[in-house]
Amino acid sequence: MIKVENLVKRYGDNYAVNNISFTVEKGKIYGFLGPNGAGKSTAMNIITGYIAATSGRVAINGHDILEEPDLARRSVGYLPEQPPLYLEMTVFEYLMFAASIKHIPKANRRAEVEKVMEKTSVTHMRDRLINHLSKGYRQRVGLSQALLGDPEVIILDEPSVGLDPGQIIEMRELIRGLAGDHTVILSSHILSEVSAICDKVLILSKGRLIAQDTPENLAKIVADYVMAEMTLIAEPQKVVDVLKPLDGVSYAVLPIAGSDRVKVTIRGNKDMDVQTVVSCALAEAKIPVIAIDTLAASLEDIFLSLTSGKLLEKEKAKGGENK
Amino acid sequence: MIAVFKREFKSYFSNMTGYVAIAGTLLLVAIYFYSTNLTDGMSQFEYALVDASTFVFPIIIPLLTMKTFAEERKYKSDQLLLTSPLSVTEIVMGKYLGTMAVFAVAVLTLVPYPFILNIMGNVNLATAFSGIIGYFFLCASLSAIGIFASSLTDNQIIAAVISMCTTLFLSMIPSLADSISTLPLVNYGILTAVAIALTFLLYGLTKNFYAAFAFAAISEGTLIFLYRAHPTVLEGSVAKILSYIALFRRMDDMVYGIFDITAIVYYVSIAALFLFFTVQVIEKRRWN
Structure with a gap:
């Protein structure tokens, strides 16, 4: 569907996108995840042909975005970071204009515009000037524009920015509804969003693609330890005395103010059953355990550990070996 | 291209710009019409037009062209155009023709003048319309320069200043060329x-x-x-070189009754050249 090979975009000595390659399969939802300035928008601008890469190539349905721009762009709908709107037009006028520059046949234009307005629920705003719309509605009009003509590939740069919580849920449902018939690439710096919608996550940091996998598989990468949180009834000092002799267990003890309980966070290696070891030891010392919560590695952890450069170095070392 | 043309033309009338440009043309030409034709009693409307043009163009050209590409870049709406299946040439031509259509409306408002004068005496309508046609084609090449200026920046004011200075410079060339020593x-x-x-x-x-x-x-x-x-x-080489780029002088010839087809070709070529430059600037920006 989309093939991106060794994409590099350099501004002076600065690499906005540094050697990114990936393939996008039909009907799935892909998420670009990364902190601000990671190169998400730049990558999307290159894929849609708004800017050209310093080197590397992008092919959509086998058509190179720069060599056959006309054919390649026909199958792409794009919502950039800032919706590309003309403020002096009404919603309907704008969408009719967008439909005509996308070469949608004149006979179908009106029906097509009505359809996308229905999908993004902006029909009741059709005769308002875009200038008078709120950020959320502008975002939706921008999305309508990207959906015009039912393009096979839909690329959305931070689609839920500026939407209220209700609208964000609507937007997610809408995007999930697009999968199957359409291939969607979206970008976000909000982890829960990406893990909730996407089939596959591509993590970008400082212009590099540092990981790409399903959200579940990514969780396994960083989970080289197990963490749990326990609530106990005991004196903090007594808990420390019990936990101190245990091998391979690190811990933090925090008394809960105004009660006789303490909160303990424990951490052990992946291959040991840290919860069993700790709770047995506590049982021996007759310390009652009120609650145990396993803390699974969340996308947050993955994200932080990846983007902070720890895993990046690991990957680099691996790459070095391969060479 | 037609869609871009229509949108561009309409956008001038969805705010004040189009109306101001047309009213400005009417006002400035009317002042010269009053002094040249009515007060001094000359029958040549084209003389009023040629005098007015040195004031009209430095104001109207920047006003109508400054937003064409600068505004699109500022509001990022160029992302819609540049990622659509349209080619950059189609986009530039659509916008250019949209701007020219507004100028055409402004020029059409000048058409009644010679006829009004004709009521009061004998008017050579041929030279009058030769002058009006010259005015329109001069406008065609100047607005291509204005659009080029607009493609250089995302700041409308800077675009306006560039095209205003260029237009002023071009209108001053004839007197400038005469004042340069031939040594x-x-x-x-x-x-x-x-x-x-x-x-x-x-x-x-x-x-x-x-x-x-x-x-x-x-x-x-x-x-x-x-x-x-x-x-x-x-x-005298500088004066000679300047005469090649003396856009306004070609219009003078048409005003004096020489309907020179090479002048039209010259204006169209200048317009084509600057539209080509505009396409190049926009294409090049993809690579920066």
Whole structure:
């Protein structure tokens, strides 16, 4: 569907996108995840042909975005970071204009515009000037524009920015509804969003693609330890005395103010059953355990550990070996 | 392209710009019409038009062209156009024709003047309309320059200043050319200064030291050679070069009744050249 090979975009000595390659399969939802300035928008601008890469190539349905721009762009709908709107037009006028520059046949234009307005629920705003719309509605009009003509590939740069919580849920449902018939690439710096919608996550940091996998598989990468949180009834000092002799267990003890309980966070290696070891030891010392919560590695952890450069170095070392 | 054209044309009338441009043209031309034709009693409307044009164009051209590409970039709406299946040439042509359509409306408002004068006496309608046609084609090449200026920046004010200065400079060329000495040494000095300026411009655009250096060496070498060996070639050369880019002078000929088809071709070529430059600037920006 989309093939991106060794994409590099350099501004002076600065690499906005540094050697990114990936393939996008039909009907799935892909998420670009990364902190601000990671190169998400730049990558999307290159894929849609708004800017050209310093080197590397992008092919959509086998058509190179720069060599056959006309054919390649026909199958792409794009919502950039800032919706590309003309403020002096009404919603309907704008969408009719967008439909005509996308070469949608004149006979179908009106029906097509009505359809996308229905999908993004902006029909009741059709005769308002875009200038008078709120950020959320502008975002939706921008999305309508990207959906015009039912393009096979839909690329959305931070689609839920500026939407209220209700609208964000609507937007997610809408995007999930697009999968199957359409291939969607979206970008976000909000982890829960990406893990909730996407089939596959591509993590970008400082212009590099540092990981790409399903959200579940990514969780396994960083989970080289197990963490749990326990609530106990005991004196903090007594808990420390019990936990101190245990091998391979690190811990933090925090008394809960105004009660006789303490909160303990424990951490052990992946291959040991840290919860069993700790709770047995506590049982021996007759310390009652009120609650145990396993803390699974969340996308947050993955994200932080990846983007902070720890895993990046690991990957680099691996790459070095391969060479 | 037609969609871009329609949108562009409509956008001028969804705010004040189009109306102000047309009203401004009417007002300025009317002032000259009053003094030249009504007060001084001349029957040639084209004289009023040619005098008014040196004031109308530096105001109207920037007003109508400054937003064309600068505003699109500022509000990022160019992302819609540039990622659509349209080619950049189609986008530029659509916008240019949209702007020209507004100018055409402004020019149409001038058509009644010769007829009004004709009621009061004998008017040579042929020269009057030759002048109006010349005015329109001059406008066609100036607005291409204005659109080019707009494509250079995302700041409308800067675009307006560039096209205003260019238009003013072009309108001053005839008197400027007359005031420059024809002495070879003076001409050599001016051309050297231009060569140095172009060298810096070339270096600024390409960042290629060798290309800029080669350009400077070749141009300056040629100038020194000409000055030493054939100083007569340099005699009055600046004035000659200026006459090639004297856009306003071609209109003067049409006003004096010489309906010169080469003048039309000249104006259309200048317009085509600057539209080509505009396409290049936008294409090049993808790569920066």
